[in-house]
Amino acid sequence: MTTIALEKAASSLAELAARVEGGETIVLTRDGKPVLDLVPHRRTPGLDIEAGEAFLRARGITRSSGFIADDFDDPLPEDFLIQPLSGS
Template sequence: MDSIDLNDADLDLSALTLRMEHGETIVVTRDGKPVADLVPRRRGGIDFEAGEAFLRAAGIVRRPGFIASDFDDPLPEDFLIRPLPEA
């Protein structure tokens, strides 16, 4: 992953776009600190397998198929004006 200063990126956007089209990711910095990533546009939709691998690596356990029985029930009319319960 290459990095480029914000001022240089502004002057050389067409060249950076060409690099991204070839799959390269570029980190944009300001005063030596990263502020943005220029990444190639993904084609083909969401990579669900990569998402599952990320969750497993982070130790997040999903419980597939669990949806509360009242998930799609209408909310009470006073839902937005009712005070929150005490913690």
């Protein structure tokens, strides 16, 4: 890990970027105190649906989601909230 003063880093940003691309971590300082780290970019992995389904299948779970009715998002009747519950 290399430490460089912020003032010096401003004039050699391209060189520092090349070093960071090579895997090096560089600490930039102001008045001798660490201000920020230059580190290689890491891609965050997305959601792997296939791996999740394989995980569930290995444990005997064949359906990864419940049933959603075709009319799930249809508007409710106007008097829905004032109707008594069935079986009450």
